[in-house]
Amino acid sequence: MGGVNGFNSFRPEEIKYNKTPPQVVFTKLFLFNEEVEVDSVYNGNRILTSSFDRTDHIELNYRQNIFSITFSGTNYILPEKNRYAYQLEGFNSKWIEVDGQTHRVTYTSLPPGTYIFRVKAANNDGYWSENSASLTIVINPPFWRSTWAYVLYAFLLATALLFAHWLVLRDEREKFKLKQIELEAQRKHELDDMKLRFFTNISHEFRTPLTLIISPLENLIKQTGEEGNRQRLVLIHRNAIRLLQLVNQLLDFRRSDVSRHKLNLTNQDLIACLRNVCQSFMELTSRRNIRLSFTTNLHEFFYSFDKDKLDKILMNLLSNAFKFTEEGGSVEVQIGELPPREGHPAEIEIRVADTGIGIADADKKLIFERFYQVEATTDNPDHSSGSGIGLHIVKEFVALHQGQVHVEDRPGGGSVFILTLPTATPTLREETESPYTEELQRREIDTALTTADRSEEDGGQRLSPPANAPLILLVDDNEDFITSCESVCVVSISSKKPGTGRKPGK
Incomplete structure (x- = not known):
């Protein structure tokens, strides 16, 4: 290169x-x-x-x-x-x-x-x-x-799954328990309802015999001159009336349990109505040596109310007052009108006070519940445990009148039941109810007694009705009741008794 x-x-x-x-x-x-x-x-x-x-x-x-x-x-x-x-x-x-x-x-x-x-x-x-x-x-x-984080995630996931599984099992157990409780409650309710229907039917059957007992018994009291026999008849009559009231109370309770009551409003004097109820307890005040006072600042007060239900309200409250008041005590009924207040219309206030044993604070919230009973703490012979439905009926009937009821302690001992009813006309409430009311029954019984007395004054001879008298067909499954009714239809009514009423359609 x-x-x-x-x-x-x-x-x-x-x-x-x-x-x-x-x-x-x-x-x-x-x-x-x-x-x-x-x-x-x-x-x-x-x-x-x-x-x-x-x-x-x-x-x-x-x-x-x-x-x-x-x-x-x-x-x-x-x-x-x-x-x-x-x-x-x-x-x-x-x-x-x-x-x-x-x-x-x-x-x-x-x-x-x-x-x-x-x-x-x-x-x-x-x-x-x-x-x-x-x-x-x-x-x-x-x-x-990190690895430890994934281990923690796996642990938390496993824990969450186990917890979710436990929650599901717990919920299922709770559902099962609730279902069992519901079934047990339903079974008890059906059993209680069956018992109540049974006792209601039995009580309803008591009314006709009691009516047939009370009516002739009142005639015997009027005819008896010997004082000893008369006192025994009065004792029988008083307990028969009490038994009839218990039967009516049970029927009222059953009626409120099955269907709602209906107000049969009439415009009348409230003061006179309540005074008459108090007067029906005069015999009991003498026997028990308990002073009953009726005070009001109203001479009269015309008001639309259901007389039958208001009578039962006051009778239940007075019965309880006498039941828990010892001899020598007192029961007071006070009636007054409350002026309108803010958010409240004018009201009528009814107070029933007694000097009895009082009511414990724990019982005050429960005494208006059905079947609740206060323990007996007195030796009063007239003090019984009761049925536990009287005050419940009071609460129901007061609510029908759009009022309120509560209980307080009476200064010095005892209790005070306070009812407040609006003076405005209550709204009617519907109920399927037999037109043959207790008021009509009482009027028929009174008419029967009056007619029987008139027959006795005529020498006990049965009078023949006029030829143009109206004709009534009597049909009932109780032959004694038909006979009793036939015996009082002697003046202006013709009656025919076709049979016992067991087969009225044949």
Whole structure:
């Protein structure tokens, strides 16, 4: 070969190639383009504890995922002709070759995990190193993605599933218990209803015999002159009336339990009505030596109310007052008119006070509930446990009149039942009710007694009705009742008795 200095000659077989592969050395580590120093702390993390060329393992947190690594080969013969190949195991699977001018590799946004960075080099003659330099890089995940976090998640999930399973089982058990309670309550209700229907039917059957007892008994009382016999008849009559009242009370209770009552309103003197009820207790006041007083600042007060139900209200309250008052005590009935107040119209106030044993505070909230009874605490012979429905009926009848009732302690001992009734006409309430009311029955009984007395005055002879007298057909399954009715229909009514009434349709 020729040159500026002449010819150059060489022997090709004497040319020697550089067969020594270079070794790769890691020189520097950069984090966010800032060189990492030995023993320096970055965000609480000490990355390098020795020089980088002697480090084979580094750990970074999940925020330190942008870094650069520089490296160099140990071939110094024409180093510009060196070549490099690098690979990040866990991120890419192929080797990436670069020329000798590239000594720096940068990675950004690597996900948490463990990677191995490998670099190998080739010298100027293209001989590659068989062993590559490696650096293990661990990028720790955040706490919520760590192994312990997943263990905690699994534990919480298992706990939630177990808790949900327990809740489902508990709900099913509760539903089962509630169903059992409902079935038991329904069974008891049906049993109670069956018992109540039975006693109601029996009580209803008592009314006709009692009516047939009371009517002739009142005639015997009038006809008996001997005082001893008369007192015994009065005793029988008083207890028969009491039994009839209990029967009527049970029927009223059953009626309120099955269907709602209806107000039969009439405009009449409220004062006179209540005074008559009080007068019916005069015999009991004499026998028990209990003073009964009736006071009011109203001479008369005409008002639309149901006389029958108001009578029963006052009779129940007076009966309770006498029942729990000892001999020598007193019972007071006070009536007054309350003027209109804010949000309240004018009202009539009825107070029934006694000097009895009083009512405990725990019982005051319950005495108006059905079947609730106050324990006996007195030796009064007339004090019985009762049926527990009298005050419940009082509450129902007062509510029908759109009024209120409550009980308070009487100063000095005893109790005071306070009724307030609006003076406005109560709204009528519907109920399927037999038109043959107790008031009509009482009027018929009174008519029967009057007619019987008139027959006795005529010498006990049965009078014949006029020829044009109206005709009544008497049909009943009780022959004694028909006979009693027929005996009083002697003046202006013709009666015919076709039979016992067992088959009225035939």
